[in-house]
Amino acid sequence: MPPCGVKGKVHCFDSEIFGERGSISFYIVKTEKPSIVETGPATIADRILKSLKDLEIDRGDVKYIFITHIHLDHSGGVGKLTKFLPNAKVVCHPKATKHLINPAKLWEASKSALGGVAEGYGEPEPVDEGLIVPASNLQKFDLGNDTMLSVLTPGHAPHHVSFFLEKDKILFPGDSAGVYGFGKVVPTTPPPFRLEDAIHSLDRMTELKPEFIAYTHFGFAENHDLLEKLRSKLIKWSEIALAVVEKGGETSELHSELMKADEDYQDLYEVTKDSVIISGFHQLTLAGLIDYARAKLQNKI
Numbered sequence: 001m002p003p004c005g006v007k008g009k010v011h012c013f014d015s016e017i018f019g020e021r022g023s024i025s026f027y028i029v030k031t032e033k034p035s036i037v038e039t040g041p042a043t044i045a046d047r048i049l050k051s052l053k054d055l056e057i058d059r060g061d062v063k064y065i066f067i068t069h070i071h072l073d074h075s076g077g078v079g080k081l082t083k084f085l086p087n088a089k090v091v092c093h094p095k096a097t098k099h100l101i102n103p104a105k106l107w108e109a110s111k112s113a114l115g116g117v118a119e120g121y122g123e124p125e126p127v128d129e130g131l132i133v134p135a136s137n138l139q140k141f142d143l144g145n146d147t148m149l150s151v152l153t154p155g156h157a158p159h160h161v162s163f164f165l166e167k168d169k170i171l172f173p174g175d176s177a178g179v180y181g182f183g184k185v186v187p188t189t190p191p192p193f194r195l196e197d198a199i200h201s202l203d204r205m206t207e208l209k210p211e212f213i214a215y216t217h218f219g220f221a222e223n224h225d226l227l228e229k230l231r232s233k234l235i236k237w238s239e240i241a242l243a244v245v246e247k248g249g250e251t252s253e254l255h256s257e258l259m260k261a262d263e264d265y266q267d268l269y270e271v272t273k274d275s276v277i278i279s280g281f282h283q284l285t286l287a288g289l290i291d292y293a294r295a296k297l298q299n300k301i
């Protein structure tokens with residue numbers, strides 16, 4: 001399987017899950033001590049093993065698996081992969097640890113949020129507790145000829161952490177910097193979305209001055225002003241959601257308002273409407289913004 005791009009020491013691969021191109025990627029960092037960033041769902045674990053082989057990386061040499069959060073499209077395959085990578089430690093947000101050790105609750109929640117898509121992603125296998133390294137903010141992980149820095153980035157999810165490959169200046173934001181495609185970026189804000197956390201997280205990532213952003217959805221982008229762009233969109237979209245909720249509106253009204261207010265949303269919505277995965281994200285984004293606006297108006301957050 002050819003990579004969908006290489007920047008510095010980082011190789012991007014398309015999981016091609018459900019036969020869809022450009023929806024979920026995973027990354028292999030070919031440093032002296034190699035690592036994987038994001039595993040994708042359980043059903044694509046074999047593809048990762050194959051990609052390691054293509055890059056002539058021995059399974060025993062993989063030092064870390066960095067996962068941004070526990071949603072199945074990002075780390076559903078981590079438990080399965082650890083069975084094949086004997087020396088790999090799993091780096092995650094401290095709040096993610098318990099869900100990796102015992103994914104039963106996560107699996108039930110995923111089935112109810114994602115329906116049939118969750119079945120297609122596959123049930124996550126538990127990760128051995130001894131393999132887990134809970135990351136703190138700005139912790140450095142030695143990869144030999146480069147260093148991976150962890151940056152805690154809640155907002156999209158409370159258990160979200162991003163990673164930054166310092167010498168190559170490549171940021172792996174998971175879902176904390178939105179969904180990217182065709183040069184455009186839009187928010188991804190499933191419940192329980194927290195605007196203030198998301199903005200703070202974006203500021204933390206902006207401070208790192210990344211040259212490239214390696215989006216899980218999807219692929220590499222040169223970071224001109226993508227983080228700043230997303231920041232203003234998050235604020236604008238939340239304001240629109242507040243106005244919709246004040247008028248008694250729901251997700252369908254929010255969708256119509258966003259289609260009018262944001263050309264990027266209009267464009268990305270159109271090109272991705274046949275994607276089972278990305279169209280599902282848009283639905284969850286609307287639901288998260290409505291929930292956030294309701295909670296805000298009722299002074300619950």
Ligand SMILES: [Zn+2]
Nearest residue numbers: 071073074175
């Ligand atoms: Zn995602």
